Structure formats: C-alpha cells, structure tokens
Amino acid sequence: MKTTRNTTAKTAVLEIFGKSKTALSHTEIYKQIEDVCDRVTVYRILDRLVNDDIVHKIVDLDGTVKYAKCHHHAQRVHIHNHAHFSCEKCLEITCLENVKPSYIMPHNYKVNNINFTLSGLCPNCLNSNI
Amino acid sequence: MKTTRNTTAKTAVLEIFGKSKTALSHTEIYKQIEDVCDRVTVYRILDRLVNDDIVHKIVDLDGTVKYAKCHHHAQRVHIHNHAHFSCEKCLEITCLENVKPSYIMPHNYKVNNINFTLSGLCPNCLNSNI
DNA sequence: AACCAAATTGCAACAATGTTGCGATATTAT
DNA sequence: ATAATATCGCAACATTGTTGCAATTTGGTT
Ligand SMILES: [Zn+2]
Ligand SMILES: [Zn+2]
Ligand SMILES: [Zn+2]
Ligand SMILES: [Zn+2]
Secondary structure (H helix, E strand, C coil), X not given: CCCCCCCHHHHHHHHHHHHCCCCECHHXXXXXXXXXXXXXXXXXXXXXXXXXXXXXXXXXXXXXXXEEECCCCCCCCCCCCCEEEEECCCCCEEEECCCCCECCCCCCCEEXXXXXXXXXXXXXXXXXXX | CCCCCCCHHHHHHHHHHHHCCCCECHHHHHXXXXXCCXXXXXXXXXXXXXXXXXXXEEECCCCCEEEEECCCCCCCCCCCCCEEEEECCCCCEEEECCCCCECCCCCCCEEEEEXXXXXXXXXXXXXXXX
C-alpha cells in the first residue's frame, strides 16, 4: 500500500488549517506559504489530505472550492453529511457540523454523498449590519 | 428599464434547453451551436437567462456548473429551493423538483439561498448496473 | 420603409484555477 | 548508511470564465 509521508510543506498546510476556524481555498493557503513550496505542491497536498480523510472539500454556491479540517467523531465510517454556510458578505465558509438535512428521495436513486450549502449572512456580518 | 431582445443565438440556446431533460453546461451548449455564435455569447446569454429567471444555475459537488430550465409554478416569487441529483456514472444532473430538504439552523444566521445536491447513481445507471 | 437608440455580438486579450510529465530531491524503513 | 519510493519543482498545458470595444442586430417610432 502507498504510505503517506510527512513533509515540511504538508506540516505547514496542516498548521494553517489548525489556526483557521473557517474553510480555506487553495489560493488562501498558498498565499501563506509561498516561500515554503510550489503552487502545484499545495494542490497535491490538498488532494492527499482529502484522500486520507483529514480535510474535506467544499464547493459553495458560486463554485468556489474550499477545504476544511475533518472533525472525527465516534463513527468509524467517516461521512461528510453536515451542512456548510457561505456568507455573501465576508465570503467565509463555515462547517455547520450539527446541521443535517432530512429529505425524502424518489425510488430508484442510490445516494452516496450529499452537498448541502446555505448562503446568506453569517452571525458576524449580520451584527455589523444593524 | 433594460428590455431583453430575441436573437438567433438566444433562440438556439432555448431550443437546446427545450430538448434536454437534464441540466447542461456551457460547454455542452456551445458544442451544439458553434456555428451560430461565439463562445462568449453563450456565456452572456446564460447570464441573461439566469437574470430573467428562465434558467437556474446549478453547481454540483465537483464544482461543475450547469444550467436547467426553470419550471414556474403558481407562486409569484420564484425561488430555486429544490434539490439536484448528480450521477457519478453518467455525470448527468437532474432537477428533483419535489425534493426539498428540511433542517434546523442555529440562531444568528440569515439564510438567503440554499444548494442541496445529492450524488450517486441515477435510475438509468442503477438499472444498467445490475 | 427608413431611422434610431440601445441591446447584443465577435474578437482578442486576459485571468483564475487546476492538471500533467518528468527529472531531481526528501523521507522512511531496514 | 542505503535503497525504494513518495514527494517536489518547474514548465507547459487545459479549461473555464471575464472584459473592453468596435461592429452589428433588434424592436419600436416616425
Ligand atoms: Zn460574513
Ligand atoms: Zn465541513
Ligand atoms: Zn447516471
Ligand atoms: Zn433545478
């Protein structure tokens, strides 16, 4: 099996995730470690982190792609079925770990994954709007 | 106010939507009318159709952007709060007009819009899998 | 039918985001 | 220390979408 290695660049990316409360785009991450590694390396690190279930990929309503740390719970099988909030003002994307949609599907569909993203104003921007 | 005009290219795009049961990407549309108009024109037509609530824009789990005709119902105010299904095999995106998620949000968020996309196998691909 | 203002188009150029191939380098296990 | 291979840097390419501007087309008016 492929073993995964710890490199300077990977550590730097993980540190950035550690500090951030919101999801981050490739560009946002790369800007913080331009001097550490190449642009392509960041793409490849993100791919690996997603594969290893360390971060998950989020696509918001506009198609912007961001990544956020996974919060591992009791369950062994790790499914990202929580919702995400995309603020129209500050453009930040936040995991809503406790928001899970319920829904009824027609027959004959096999659902493997869901993406539930809400957009609007986050608490910060809502307050500063008053 | 800006009046919107009927052009050859716009008519061609609308005809394509009329024939399709699934959502279409810019590329898919452009391939069918390369000889009618420019690539940029298709982008601009799609923008206008979205603005006029004639089609709606869908972003699937991978970030692919597609467009589908709006089905206008009784309501005057037109909100696209239905779900979409993205097939992992045939890559088609279908509107699930009757699937609407219910959910409970934390306080202090103002929700303006939602994106609920499910992925897996569509009825066609599920059958041909057996 | 001719005219006119404004909406639409084509083209070329640009920007952002992501991918690929390959030789060089760094990491990990032995 | 060594060897196998995972990772990296670089350059090149692909896709998707945007912008400015001059030329054309459209829909309404005379
Ligand atoms: Zn905000
Ligand atoms: Zn999340
Ligand atoms: Zn399918
Ligand atoms: Zn739809």
